[in-house]
Amino acid sequence: MRNRPNVLSIVLAGGEGKRLMPLTADRAKPAVPFGGTYRLIDFVLSNLANSGLTKMAVLTQYKSHSLDRHIAQTWRMSTLLGSFVASVPAQQRTGKQWYMGSADAIYQSLNLITDEEPDYIVVFGADNIYRMDVNAMLEAHIDSGLECTVAGIRVPRSEASAFGIIDAADDAKILQFLEKPADPPGLPDSPDESFASMGNYIFTRKAFVEMLKADAEDPDSKHDMGGNVVPFFVNKGQAQVYDFTKNDVPGSTDKDRNYWRDVGTIDAYHAAHMDLVSVDPEFNLYNRHWPIFTQQYQAPGAKFTLRGTAEDSIVSAGCIISGGDVDRSVLSPNVVVDKWAKVEESVIFSGARVGRNAVVRRAILDKGVHVEDGAEVGVNRDADLARGFHVSDSGITVVSKNGSVNA
Numbered sequence: 001m002r003n004r005p006n007v008l009s010i011v012l013a014g015g016e017g018k019r020l021m022p023l024t025a026d027r028a029k030p031a032v033p034f035g036g037t038y039r040l041i042d043f044v045l046s047n048l049a050n051s052g053l054t055k056m057a058v059l060t061q062y063k064s065h066s067l068d069r070h071i072a073q074t075w076r077m078s079t080l081l082g083s084f085v086a087s088v089p090a091q092q093r094t095g096k097q098w099y100m101g102s103a104d105a106i107y108q109s110l111n112l113i114t115d116e117e118p119d120y121i122v123v124f125g126a127d128n129i130y131r132m133d134v135n136a137m138l139e140a141h142i143d144s145g146l147e148c149t150v151a152g153i154r155v156p157r158s159e160a161s162a163f164g165i166i167d168a169a170d171d172a173k174i175l176q177f178l179e180k181p182a183d184p185p186g187l188p189d190s191p192d193e194s195f196a197s198m199g200n201y202i203f204t205r206k207a208f209v210e211m212l213k214a215d216a217e218d219p220d221s222k223h224d225m226g227g228n229v230v231p232f233f234v235n236k237g238q239a240q241v242y243d244f245t246k247n248d249v250p251g252s253t254d255k256d257r258n259y260w261r262d263v264g265t266i267d268a269y270h271a272a273h274m275d276l277v278s279v280d281p282e283f284n285l286y287n288r289h290w291p292i293f294t295q296q297y298q299a300p301g302a303k304f305t306l307r308g309t310a311e312d313s314i315v316s317a318g319c320i321i322s323g324g325d326v327d328r329s330v331l332s333p334n335v336v337v338d339k340w341a342k343v344e345e346s347v348i349f350s351g352a353r354v355g356r357n358a359v360v361r362r363a364i365l366d367k368g369v370h371v372e373d374g375a376e377v378g379v380n381r382d383a384d385l386a387r388g389f390h391v392s393d394s395g396i397t398v399v400s401k402n403g404s405v406n407a
């Protein structure tokens with residue numbers, strides 16, 4: 001086994017997540033709750049921690065309060081062993097401006113790299129659901145001797161214009177990289193699929209720092225990882241792809257070995273939850289060999305009274321199902337579902353309350369929402385729109401934080 005290199009991981013967590021509105025009206029996208037007790041950022045941080053990469057800087061900017069709080073309360077690592085998860089807000093170290101793009105976020109935080117002097121820098125996005133052995137990607141990076149490695153996955157071509165698209169040679173060298181092309185090319189062996197960047201990169205330190213400094217001086221650059229940094233290394237012949245089909249983590253199943261989801265839209269976010277509550281989900285949250293870590297709430301166990309039921313559902317601690325019926329839904333801590341209420345195919349954040357005889361169907365209720373006795377949400381699209389709720393393309397109704405649903 002080779003000596004363990006010094007690795008600094010930088011997690012980009014400053015994105016606004018506009019397409020997840022209104023869930024991101026009041027919080028950064030990586031802080032959006034997921035799966036009852038998690039937040040999106042827990043997946044990347046768990047992957048890094050499980051891979052033994054325990055020096056992590058999380059770069060935050062947009063509405064970062066709940067994200068900072070979550071990191072501070074949850075991700076306390078042992079400083080004795082040199083581990084840390086540091087939440088680093090924009091600090092205007094290089095001038096008066098906020099981060100101009102994801103590469104500028106790292107440039108403005110170069111002191112982290114100078115202080116830590118890592119051999120390699122892992123730069124990962126913060127808003128995807130997946131399990132990944134980052135060490136295997138690091139090994140591939142070191143073995144290649146190249147300056148940049150990009151994680152890649154096949155996605156349906158119909159969705160590929162949202163991603164950076166990779167054209168790679170048989171030896172994995174990237175020949176061409178197109179950031180979010182309007183008409184993404186298909187793969188030779190599968191024309192309906194494209195090879196997409198997962199927004200996860202590994203760089204060799206010296207080359208990366210030199211590139212960031214040059215990029216900061218370039219008036220034509222958008223200072224974007226996918227738009228500028230990756231194409232720079234590709235043009236230099238110094239970039240390769242790490243194919244995610246090689247991914248394997250302890251305890252993974254054939255189904256979830258290559259599971260990776262961008263839950264960046266309300267529909268994708270809701271669909272990923274419906275997968276979690278299915279009898280045989282694609283993504284297995286219960287893999288104890290590669291745990292996804294999160295904050296454990298101080299709350300008593302979920303309680304079911306007055307013949308309250310939950311089927312095919314995740315019900316978190318502190319919930320009280322008092323005579324209502326919950327079906328194919330995910331409930332965060334401290335949700336109350338009252339007598340004769342029905343909750344179906346819904347995602348309910350902590351502290352929400354569903355009153356007697358109320359109906360919640362294919363809806364997402366943000367924190368603290370109150371559905372009054374007898375009220376309905378997700379049942380009639382026009383009525384939901386008229387009440388000012390957001391309704392997604394596939395008809396998922398979202399009620400904003402602390403909102404009320406009146407009868």
Ligand code: ADQ
Pocket residue numbers: 012013014015016029030059060061099100101102105124125126127162163164165179180196197198199225226227262
């Ligand atoms: P996007 O996700 O659209 O595409 P971006 O909006 O830059 O790119 O977000 C990438 C990550 O950076 C996210 O975790 C986000 O929170 C964070 N981020 C964005 N702006 C930031 C800023 N100013 N400061 C700090 N963090 C910031 C990217 C790649 C594509 C790739 C997809 C995969 O550009 O090539 O295919 O990810 O999802």
